[in-house]
Amino acid sequence: MASLGDLERAVMDRLWSAEGPLAAAELRDGLAGRGLALTTVHTVLSRLEQKGFVVHDEGRPRRFRARGTRADHAAELMHEVLGQAGDRQAVLARFVGGVDPDEARLLRELLAAAGPDDEPR
Amino acid sequence: MLPATAAALAVLSALLAWPVPALLARARWPRRDPLVALVCWQAVGLAGGLSIIGALLVHGLAPWGHSLPEAAWAVATGHPAEAPVRGDHWVTLTLAAVLATELVGVLLLSWVRTTRTRRRHRELLELVVQPASLPDARLLEHPAPVAFCIPGARPLLVLSSGMVAELDDAQLAAVVAHERAHLREHHHLYLLPFVAWEAALPVLPAAARAHAAVRTLVEMRADDVALGSLPGRAPRRTLAQAIVVAADGAGGGGVPIGALAVTGSAVGARVVRLLEPPSPLPTWARVLALLSAGLLLLVPTALLLLPAVL
Numbered sequence: 001m002a003s004l005g006d007l008e009r010a011v012m013d014r015l016w017s018a019e020g021p022l023a024a025a026e027l028r029d030g031l032a033g034r035g036l037a038l039t040t041v042h043t044v045l046s047r048l049e050q051k052g053f054v055v056h057d058e059g060r061p062r063r064f065r066a067r068g069t070r071a072d073h074a075a076e077l078m079h080e081v082l083g084q085a086g087d088r089q090a091v092l093a094r095f096v097g098g099v100d101p102d103e104a105r106l107l108r109e110l111l112a113a114a115g116p117d118d119e120p121r
Numbered sequence: 122m123l124p125a126t127a128a129a130l131a132v133l134s135a136l137l138a139w140p141v142p143a144l145l146a147r148a149r150w151p152r153r154d155p156l157v158a159l160v161c162w163q164a165v166g167l168a169g170g171l172s173i174i175g176a177l178l179v180h181g182l183a184p185w186g187h188s189l190p191e192a193a194w195a196v197a198t199g200h201p202a203e204a205p206v207r208g209d210h211w212v213t214l215t216l217a218a219v220l221a222t223e224l225v226g227v228l229l230l231s232w233v234r235t236t237r238t239r240r241r242h243r244e245l246l247e248l249v250v251q252p253a254s255l256p257d258a259r260l261l262e263h264p265a266p267v268a269f270c271i272p273g274a275r276p277l278l279v280l281s282s283g284m285v286a287e288l289d290d291a292q293l294a295a296v297v298a299h300e301r302a303h304l305r306e307h308h309h310l311y312l313l314p315f316v317a318w319e320a321a322l323p324v325l326p327a328a329a330r331a332h333a334a335v336r337t338l339v340e341m342r343a344d345d346v347a348l349g350s351l352p353g354r355a356p357r358r359t360l361a362q363a364i365v366v367a368a369d370g371a372g373g374g375g376v377p378i379g380a381l382a383v384t385g386s387a388v389g390a391r392v393v394r395l396l397e398p399p400s401p402l403p404t405w406a407r408v409l410a411l412l413s414a415g416l417l418l419l420v421p422t423a424l425l426l427l428p429a430v431l
Binding site for chain 1: 238242244245246247248249250251261262263265267268269281296299300340358361362363364365367368369386387388389391392393396397
């Protein structure tokens with residue numbers, strides 16, 4: 001039994017690679033290898049809609065499409081991480097924040113001055 | 122008894138609002154033992170809140186009894202005041218209520234907000250990114266060299282493809298060890314109160330200073346923990362290289378840097394500390410610092426509760 005996260009990824013992959021919007025039954029047929037029930041597909045779709053990754057039209061049957069491309073969502077996340085203001089720092093722990101070019105140059109000089117691997121053990 | 126108690130608490134809170142955090146932020150010893158320094162900062166924050174709210178409460182409740190527990194009990198059971206209740210008593214009581222509500226409220230709000238943002242980030246990640254070979258790590262396609270972790274019940278460690286491209290295996294291991302140290306020691310919890318205090322008391326320069334100091338110390342602590350688990354001849358240099366590459370590639374966008382001098386910023390301080398490690402704090406100094414932190418918490422607590430017993 002695949003996890004819900006796996007199914008969500010599989011459904012999104014199909015929506016991203018599809019030519020146009022897909023109905024739930026088409027998605028189920030596309031994922032035939034997984035032997036999914038239609039209700040499961042609907043559950044996954046409504047979860048994805050709640051999270052804002054999928055929208056549907058008012059047709060009969062409803063047809064679903066991805067709200068943004070995979071790259072859009074990656075860019076959205078990266079934008080938040082890179083543009084994080086000071087008061088948001090508690091959200092995630094970033095390895096190192098950016099520095100301006102002057103400081104970056106000073107840091108490189110510092111590293112070079114410390115010499116190649118001459119650290120005392 | 123009560124006026125003296127209130128005055129003592131007020132003096133303590135004034136010390137903790139300005140000179141003590143200023144001294145601690147300027148001191149050189151915290152970088153020699155970040156963990157002990159983090160404990161001290163938590164004590165300063167907690168004792169500061171306790172003493173300012175305590176001072177206001179003790180003064181405001183003075184007409185109802187000779188000690189805070191006694192007066193609080195009298196109010197709770199509906200006893201009339203023993204002495205006339207003046208305007209200043211009401212003012213300090215109101216201030217105490219407002220301050221306590223604000224501090225706790227902002228803390229809760231920060232908690233809710235960060236939890237919500239983290240969930241959103243995790244959702245985005247789990248959807249956009251294929252699971253890596255490590256169960257708790259994700260590789261995000263992006264040219265900027267970025268690494269971060271999302272704390273929580275199901276922590277995630279994220280590396281960008283740019284980071285993987287720019288670093289060699291040893292440096293990458295150093296980055297992962299650093300981020301894992303954050304997660305294992307729950308560093309986001311150390312930061313949360315200071316994020317909240319800064320949001321609640323933007324007029325207090327000490328709040329911003331404390332937040333910045335704690336953030337730097339958390340990074341230094343994670344560096345220390347990472348070093349302990351790194352193989353190789355020169356783990357310090359490896360980690361320093363990783364920091365410089367990541368800081369360089371990430372650009373200055375949106376991250377305020379005060380001074381340009383290397384030692385002026387947190388990143389520079391980390392690199393200097395790795396390349397020229399300061400001697401560790403002697404045991405007596407660690408004990409002294411931890412005792413001071415304990416005392417700092419004990420004094421306001423005692424001032425608030427002890428008059429009832431004496």
